[in-house]
Amino acid sequence: MSDAAVAGLRAGIRARVRLVGSAAAVGAALGVVAAGALAASSGDVEAGTRTAFALGALVLGFGVLGWSGSAMVGDSVETAQRYMATRTDWTERDSRRAMARLSGAGAGAMLAVVAVRTVLLG
Amino acid sequence: MVSTRFLLKRALLLVPVLFGVATLVFAILHLAPGDPARVIVGQRASQAQVEEVRRQLGLDQPLWRQYLQFLWDAARFDFGQSYSIKKGGTVRSVLIDRLPVTIELALYGQVAGIFIGIPLGIVSAVRQDSLTDHLTRIGALTGISVPIFWSGPLLILLFATYLDVFPTSGRIDSTLFLPDHWTLFGTELPLTGMVTVDTLLLGNVEAFLSAVHHLFLPALVIGIYSTALISRMMRSSMLEVVRQDYIRTARAKGQGAKITLMKHGFRNALIPVVTVIGIQFGTLLGGAVLTETVFGINGMGLTIVTAIGDSDYPVVQGTVLTFALLFTLVNLLVDVTYSYLDPRIQQ
Numbered sequence: 001m002s003d004a005a006v007a008g009l010r011a012g013i014r015a016r017v018r019l020v021g022s023a024a025a026v027g028a029a030l031g032v033v034a035a036g037a038l039a040a041s042s043g044d045v046e047a048g049t050r051t052a053f054a055l056g057a058l059v060l061g062f063g064v065l066g067w068s069g070s071a072m073v074g075d076s077v078e079t080a081q082r083y084m085a086t087r088t089d090w091t092e093r094d095s096r097r098a099m100a101r102l103s104g105a106g107a108g109a110m111l112a113v114v115a116v117r118t119v120l121l122g
Numbered sequence: 123m124v125s126t127r128f129l130l131k132r133a134l135l136l137v138p139v140l141f142g143v144a145t146l147v148f149a150i151l152h153l154a155p156g157d158p159a160r161v162i163v164g165q166r167a168s169q170a171q172v173e174e175v176r177r178q179l180g181l182d183q184p185l186w187r188q189y190l191q192f193l194w195d196a197a198r199f200d201f202g203q204s205y206s207i208k209k210g211g212t213v214r215s216v217l218i219d220r221l222p223v224t225i226e227l228a229l230y231g232q233v234a235g236i237f238i239g240i241p242l243g244i245v246s247a248v249r250q251d252s253l254t255d256h257l258t259r260i261g262a263l264t265g266i267s268v269p270i271f272w273s274g275p276l277l278i279l280l281f282a283t284y285l286d287v288f289p290t291s292g293r294i295d296s297t298l299f300l301p302d303h304w305t306l307f308g309t310e311l312p313l314t315g316m317v318t319v320d321t322l323l324l325g326n327v328e329a330f331l332s333a334v335h336h337l338f339l340p341a342l343v344i345g346i347y348s349t350a351l352i353s354r355m356m357r358s359s360m361l362e363v364v365r366q367d368y369i370r371t372a373r374a375k376g377q378g379a380k381i382t383l384m385k386h387g388f389r390n391a392l393i394p395v396v397t398v399i400g401i402q403f404g405t406l407l408g409g410a411v412l413t414e415t416v417f418g419i420n421g422m423g424l425t426i427v428t429a430i431g432d433s434d435y436p437v438v439q440g441t442v443l444t445f446a447l448l449f450t451l452v453n454l455l456v457d458v459t460y461s462y463l464d465p466r467i468q469q
Contacts, residue, residue, distance in 0.1 A: 050152070053185045057149035065142030072135045072453060076397035083358045083394050114186045 019097065020104035027108030031056050035113045049117040053110055060106025066099035132457045136450045143446040144196045147439050148189055156433040158205050179205075192439070201440035206432040207425060213440040216425065221444060222315030223293070223421030227413065228406040230341035235348025236399065242349070243356020243395075248383065250361065258353060265350025270409050274343045274416035281339060288339045291418035293317045295332040300324065340417045344409045348402060355398045359391040366390075393463050400456025404449045 001009075031052055039048025074092025081088055159175040160167070176182045180191065195201060201213035208216050246258040282290040294300070294317055303310045304323045313320040318337060321330035363369065364387055372382045407422075414423035422441050429437035 050185045053189075054149045054152040057145050057189065058153065061142050061144075061146030061149055063142070064138050065146055068135055068138035068142055072132070072139065072450070073397075073401055076394075076401055079394050080355070080398055080401070083355060083362075110186070114184075117184065117186075 016100070020100055023101040023104030024108030024111075027056065027059070027105030028112035030105070031109030031112035032116055034109070035116050045117070045120050049113050049120075053113045053117075056106050056109030056113055058106070060103055060110060063099045063101070063103030063106050067096055067103060070095040070099060128461060129454075129458065132454050136447075136454070139450050140196075140443065140446055141193075144193060144439070144443055145189075147442045148192055151435050151438060152185060152188075154433075158433040158435055161433045162205050196439070196443060199443075201436040201443075204429075204437050205434040207429055207434050207437045213436045216437055217422075217440055217444055219315065220420065220422045220425050220441075223317075223419060224407070224410045224414070224423060225448075226316040226318065227337070227340055227344060227410050227419065227421060228403070230337060231344030231348055231406050231409065232399070232403065234341060234345030235352045235402075238345075239349040239352025240356050240392075240395065242353040244360055244383075244388070246353065246357040247360035247364065255357075258357070262350040262354040262357075265346045266354070268346065270343055270347070270412040271416065273346060274340075274413060277339055277343055278416070289336050293333060293336050293419060294321075294329060295336075298326075298329045298332055300326070300329060340413050340419060343416070344406060344413045347409065348406060351398060351402055352395060355395045356391065359394050360387060363387045363391040389463060393460060396456055396459050396463065400453045403452040407445050407449060 034055060035049050035052035037048075038051045039045045042048055042051075070092050074095060077090070078092060081090065157172070157176075159172045159179060159181060163171045163175050173182070180188060183191075199214070204211055204213055204216055242258050242262075246255045249255050278290050281288045289295075300313070300317075300320060301324070303312055304320070305311070313323065317333040318330060321327075321333050364383070369382055369386055372386055373379065377385075410421060411423035411426060413419070414421045415427055418424070422445065426438060426441040428434075429441065
């Protein structure tokens with residue numbers, strides 16, 4: 001593999017890590033806030049962290065499914081839209097990026113909630 | 123030929139799909155109200171009994187631990203035991219019993235869609251703006267727009283209640299009984315669970331006819347959407363293809379209109395239709411949930427509805443993941459077909 005190819009590969013990986021990592025950081029912050037708010041409203045840390053973890057999992061699941069769905073049938077959807085003349089601006093690439101951000105946010109939230117629970121309840 | 127690299131790449135995509143579905147199902151079930159332990163022990167049970175069952179099922183563990191355990195079990199396709207659908211039985215045995223029923227229904231719907239939709243689309247395109255074309259388009263639009271929960275009861279009302287030509291529910295006449303195996307050259311083999319196939323394997327013509335009679339309405343209901351979508355796609359695709367230069371060239375060289383259409387037009391027009399067939403297989407599976415509920419067919423659809431009502435987490439998770447696996451495998455098959463029809467796709 002040439003130096004240019006390696007540099008290109010590194011840049012690509014760095015961009016992807018930045019995309020998911022920044023979303024994960026935002027998700028972690030939201031996860032902590034959600035766990036705190038839910039625990040405060042229910043008066044039960046266990047119930048609050050459970051719900052916050054499940055919400056994070058919901059976002060992660062949606063994101064991963066959306067990402068893989070876009071990668072898997074994105075071309076087909078674009079073709080179908082063209083044939084059915086729906087004229088939307090939806091593209092497979094944009095969809096994958098958006099879903100990667102969602103997945104990162106969901107995973108970040110789940111990890112943060114686990115950390116919060118471990119700190120509070122052991 | 124379809125390249126191994128292409129196939130491998132598509133097959134690898136199955137992993138995130140199934141992981142995403144598993145995570146989503148887990149999250150939704152744990153966010154939904156209802157306590158499976160309470161469902162199992164009943165409303166009159168004491169809190170201590172409920173807690174005991176929760177402990178036995180592992181529901182008292184932290185959610186992240188339950189999640190990791192669930193992912194590990196799901197990777198081995200082991201969803202444990204059913205809480206209520208088949209008490210004490212494994213989810214795998216529930217799936218083995220019910221999956222063939224749904225596959226049979228979806229397959230008949232798909233076959234109806236392909237064998238009616240494609241010719242209708244071709245005729246509609248060839249006779250563009252004729253009365254046939256207008257009627258086909260109106261029919262397709264109606265078929266796409268009408269939901270199954272409405273068309274199902276309406277067809278039952280018409281064909282079963284008023285005309286009394288088809289049964290309202292069931293898979294075979296209640297007076298007919300099928301053995302649980304068939305014999306080939308003296309060897310006993312298990313039946314497939316698909317009643318039309320099984321009756322043929324058993325050589326029981328009366329039962330086969332009864333099965334077809336029972337399956338007709340549900341397959342029609344599930345096939346309406348499929349037929350409508352395929353005919354609409356086929357028409358659009360065919361219209362685009364027949365305007366291409368290579369079709370004009372073939373005609374200019376003296377080739378007959380029908381031969382040109384079928385030899386050069388059909389295969390190229392089929393590419394987007396094949397992809398749509400794959401995508402909408404998921405719709406057929408979703409349709410099976412409604413169709414089975416409306417017609418009282420004990421397949422995966424009815425199972426999942428009952429399992430959700432009973433908070434039978436393992437069955438819901440197993441059923442949804444099986445649906446997802448089926449859907450992705452069908453799409454993999456479509457990708458292979460697609461790349462066979464147009465080898466440039468593999469690039």
